[in-house]
Every structure is written in C-alpha cells, then in structure tokens.
Amino acid sequence: MIQVEHLIKKYGKFTAVNDISFSVKEGEVFAFLGPNGSGKTTTLKSIVGLNIPTSGRILINNLDVQRYAKETRQFTSYLPQRVVFPENQTAREVMRFYCRLRKLPLARADEALERARFNGFSDKLVGEFSGGMVQRLGLAVISLPDAPILLLDEPTANLDPQGVKRFREFILNQKENGKTIIFSTHLLHEAEQLADRVGIFVGGKMAAEESIETLQRTYLASRTIEDMYLHYVGESTDED
C-alpha cells in the first residue's frame, strides 16, 4: 500500500532523512519510533507530500506521491504534530469545513463529533479548548474521510492519560475498520501496544524494522523494550 524507496531529505547541508526504504501493507499499523530529530516527522510529511524529497520516491497504491500529489492525498488523512485550528471557529464549523473539502455529507461532521464525545462542546469556540481537546478535534477531523491510510505525527504529545486512553481506543477502532496506520512516537510502550511493526529511527536512518512479535521474542525474553531501543540508538544502559 505504501512504499518508500531510498528516501533522502536534506535541509541545506543537514541530512534529516538518509536513505530510508520500507513498505507498509494494507491494514497494518506501523510505528515510527525514535528520539526527537531522528527523521520521523520529515518522513511522514514526505509521505503526505508536504515535504519534497531530495531524492528517492514514495508510492501510495502504486502512485508516485510527487507526481500525483492530489490523487494520493485522497488515500491519506494526516494529523500534524501540533494541530492548530482557528480560535474563532467552533468545533462544528471546523469539522464542516473539512467535510466540504473532502466532499462528504455534512452529517458526517456531527457523527464524528459525537464519536469523539464532543457533546456540549461542538458549538464552543476552539479558542476555549484545552490542548487535549484540540488534539481530540484533530483526531475527529482525520477520521472524517473514508481515506484508507491514517498518518499521525506524535498524536499523544498533548494528551492527558485519559486522552491517551481514548487515542488507543481510536487507533484500535480504526484498525478494526481495516485502516492502514502510520504513527510516530517516542514512547516505547505506545508502539508496543498499538503497532504491528516498528521502524526505529536513529539520526535520519531507519536502524531497524521489525514486527512487534520479533522484537518481543528477540529482546524481551531477557531485556526490556527500553534496552532494545537504547541498543539501536547507540546508548548503553549502566544496569546491563
């Protein structure tokens, strides 16, 4: 469904993503795991067509993202790292705007708000929302279209524990509906709980690409997932 081939992205002399290749199958949940600045966001934004790769190519359903940007974005729904909405619009207005852009019936906006438990807040201005509520609204927006691929950049960064729980439910629900999901995180347990496969990003490279089962089999028998992660990012743990 998604194929990334030898993706390189440079900002001047700095190489943010250095020759990354991987593929994600239909219905799979793939987690980008890595510290800040390891190339997760750049890779995600390249998949959506927001970043122009220096070289390499990305295919979504066999269509080149650079050549067919508009067409491939029909297949994707993307949640940026720090999603922002106009403060002087209500949640319902925001949802209806994205409904119209995606050519969906407006009733879909109300359904999505209900699903996201916005009851009582749908007609409140976004400026009155907490960071967690804005993030929830973002999740509601990306769940609007029938896009088969969800791309989420650090989706739990602004969420409180309750919000994180809701996010997990959201991902599992979307997975049940057959969606292909890529999300980035630096939280190991999040990747372990939600993903089928994990790509470990270190310094712009994908240091490892493993299924959660393989990782658990290889490492977790004797070590924690944290040890495994630190092994890839090149830091030793004193307790070893």
Place this chain on the structure above:
Amino acid sequence: MDYKAIYYIARQELVINIRNKWTIIFAVVFGTLVTAISYFGMMTEGFSGMQNFTRTSASLLNLVLYIVPLVALTMGTLSFTGDKGSTELLFSQPLHRSEVVLGKLIGVFFSIALSTLIGFTLAGSIVIAANGIDGFTRYASFVMLSLALSLVFLSIAVLTSALSQRKAKAFGFALFLWFFFVLFYDLLALGGTLLLKGKAANTFLFLSLFGNPVDMVRVATLIILDNVTIFGAAGAAMLRFLGGQTASLLLLVGGLFAWTTIPLLLSNILMRRQDI
C-alpha cells in the same frame, strides 16, 4: 481546478478574518478616517464641509495609497505564514497547492474589500446626502482602483511569504516593500532622471510609473478625476506619451493586472518546490 474547494477555503478565510478583532479595528479606523477626510480634506484649498464625489475622491487618494498597501501586506503575510499545524492540515487535503493559495487569497481579499467598502460606503452616503450623486461614477472607479491596489499587494504578500517562509522574516520583507513602494520609489525614479538628459529622462520617468503599483493607482485615479493637470506640463506630456487618457487608463489597469498575476505565478512556481 476544484472551484468548490477554492470557494470553501475563501469563505473560511473570510469568516475567520471577519471575526478577527484586527479586521474590525481596521474597518472602524478606516471608516472614521475616510469620513473625517471627506469632511476636512479640502479645507486647505478653501473648501469647507462635505464636498462632492470628485473632491472627496481626491482627498481620500493619499489615505488609500498609504493604508491599503500596508493592510494588504500585513493581512496577506498573516494568512500565508499562519500556524504550521493548521497550514499542514489544510495542505494535506486532496487539493493542489495552487487551489489552497487561491482560496486563501480570495478570502483575505474579500475581507479587506469588506472593511474598506464599509468606510467608502459611509463617506459616499454622507456625500450623497449633502451634495447629491454628481461624480458618483468617478468615486466608484476610485473605489475599484483601491480594491485593485489591495489585490496587487496581497499577491506581493503571497510571494514574499513564499520567499521567506517564516513569519518574522516575511513581515520584515513586507514592511520593507511598503516603505520601498510608498516612500522610496519616487525618490529613486527622480534620482534616475538626474543621470539622464532630455527625452531619455522623460521616457525613463514615464516608464518607471509601471514599476510601482502605488504610482499607477495614483495616476489612474487622477486621470479618472480629470485631475491629471495637477502634474502641469509633465502630466500632459505623460498622457501624450501613453497615448491619451483612455489608452493611459487601459495601460495602467493592464499594468495592475500584471502586478497581480506575476507575483502569484512566481509564488506558484516557488511553492511547488517548497516544503510546507
């Protein structure tokens, strides 16, 4: 082109701007200034009280030439260098980048148009009440030229935002351009004539007009108001050079159209190769 999507983005931008306190403040300040200048603007020329449309337009011209470019550059920069989180979400929708840019441009243009039209309508209504509708067509043409000026500077704001990408840099660039076009350009053009002699100096001066949309609107308004004689012999020579009043007006309007489309085309080329 997805015209429906462009319309939705324009509408959203318009609604956001109408609810923005700065747009409201601009509308109130502009309305007050327009009304006040309409009343007091001709006092130094020996006229008192509310004047007819022709004199009112002449009084308002300088206000428009200073304020409209500044507001268009500011609002354009604000809109096109918005929060990363909202820009990314919008540009990740199944749309061409040019469709998003066009939608936003139209939305910001209509919000500026609405704010200025409130002021112009207010002043216009008072003029009608005091002196009737004589000269209304000229006033309406002047208002159209003011709107064209705002569109030109909005296009420039799109280009400077695409060139700068970051908000602070884009604002600095926009402010520099305002100073350049509104204050420095005429000095540069006059300085240029000192280096040339005779006919060459005249030709240079007349052609330099097309390098500054502010001057183009100034001259076009004065032509509409039948007031180009304010330039004396130079004005007459310029009209002759450009091919008479109608031809001059057409040339100037064509020039303003070019000043709107060229920055937009350049920003489209730039944005196709840029990261969002």
